[in-house]
Amino acid sequence: MSVRAIQSLVVLVILIGSHESTPIPDGLRKVEEAFVKILGQSSHLLSFARFTHKYGKKYQHAEEIKHRFSVFKENLDLIRSTNKKDLSYKLGVNQFADMTKEEFQRNKIGASQHPFATSKGSHSPTKRALLQTSAPSAKDWREDGVVSRVKNQGSCLEGSWAFSATGAVESAYHIKHGTGIELSEQQLIDCSSSFGSAGCIDGHPYQAFDYMKSKGINNATQYPYLAVQGLCRSNSDSVVNVTGYVAVALRDELELMKAVGTIGPVSVSLGVSSTLQHYISGVFTGSDCEVSSVQHHALVVGYGNDGSRDYWIIKNSWGENWGDNGYFKLERGSNMCGKLFL
Incomplete structure (x- = not known):
């Protein structure tokens, strides 16, 4: 997969x-x-x-x-x-x-991180095929029933990277196999340090994908979430193994649109604005995002237009009580909040 x-x-x-x-x-x-x-x-x-x-x-x-x-x-x-x-x-x-x-800012967004994305992205056959596709004018994968439930990273300060990665893999699994699954963020937090992550202190989705390529991952029932880094307890009963992932060019929103529109939900990393603390609805267009660094990771599950502006639909990991049932819309086409693409 x-x-x-x-x-x-x-x-x-x-x-x-x-x-x-x-x-x-x-x-x-x-x-x-x-x-x-x-x-x-x-x-x-x-x-x-x-x-x-x-x-x-x-x-x-x-x-x-x-x-x-x-x-x-x-x-x-x-x-x-x-x-x-x-x-x-x-x-x-x-x-x-x-x-x-x-x-x-300190407890939910965390410190700045170095971006992983490159200016040119990947040149694999899959990437070349992606560049040749045409994206639909709007897409919301929630309507297809392949987006897993909104989760809450809780007190694991910089654990959003793990939730972003599991969200992408959960949707990819559902799209391929026609059935849903919930994967273990806790396993990624506990076990992926050899791939460069630091649990609730630091991490990035690509480190999670690399771990899942090498080790596979258990489901959330086998390895439940505790919101704190602990000793690795993984076993050989992996339910999913990731075979690969593709880098999209740095801040290229057209490539992102093609990937989301034709393949499925995609992990993203953002320079987040503290204004999102109180966000409840609408298309966020704040100018106070940290555009020079990565602070938070989430999942783009679609895109559209509200009649006056284009937007991305983003699944967050702050629980369903935050935002629009756990989601927010971010202005599309202006690289709002300095999106960097894997």
């Missing part, structure tokens, strides 16, 4: 203050009462209580509650002011609404 890989790498708008007219469940009421004792009667207190209740937030002491509430209010102000600008995307409250921009 061959895998095509590329490196370069919500819509619920929270109406501020609208919760007060909604019946309050008993559990939420207890949270609100506890917060009133610490914060007093304050604007947005019920919104904060609903947020902590929904996402199961646990704070250690009163000072942390005060700090997180302050951050939450600042983020609400940012969300509201941004949405007033009538941009092509919307922001809203999600599980990251009590994190500062710096915390989000």
Whole structure:
């Protein structure tokens, strides 16, 4: 089985203050009462209580509650002011609404990495055939039922590389065999250090593909996810072996479109904008992406046009509560966020 890989790498708008007219469940009421004792009667207190209740937030002491509430209010102000600008995307409250921009950058995006992509890409027969194909004007592999569920990398800071790679292979397997499969990100995090990765500290999809070419990979049930690097526990019961992958030319969005449109979902690496912390819908066009380096890895599952601009459809690894059910749309045709292709 061959895998095509590329490196370069919500819509619920929270109406501020609208919760007060909604019946309050008993559990939420207890949270609100506890917060009133610490914060007093304050604007947005019920919104904060609903947020902590929904996402199961646990704070250690009163000072942390005060700090997180302050951050939450600042983020609400940012969300509201941004949405007033009538941009092509919307922001809203999600599980990251009590994190500062710096915390989000540090805990969910991580440090810069060196790109793998080359300026010319691969010259294999498969690559030459790809260059001669014509891509459809729009494609969404979710409609074909071959995109696996959105997963959550959790506290594994820079583990997105493993999720990007398994997502690409899971889709390639489904396209080839007509049945779905879920592969083990944990195995890649634990076992691929000899291929250049560093678990939750550093890694790249091409290292995962190289590992899977050499060793194969177990399914997620055999080797479940723990969100922390541990000792390698792989065995010989691999369910998938990757036979190869193809490099696409550096920042060549036409090649990316051909690969996604005619072959399947593709791993990408991006210079991510911290604005994505609060993204919930629309086509992201932010100018604050880190375009000179790779920080995050995801999976392009399609592309299209919303009537005014072209976009990529990207599957992320921050769970279904983030973004548009775990996905986001990124402007296509302008190399938004400095995409680098494998």
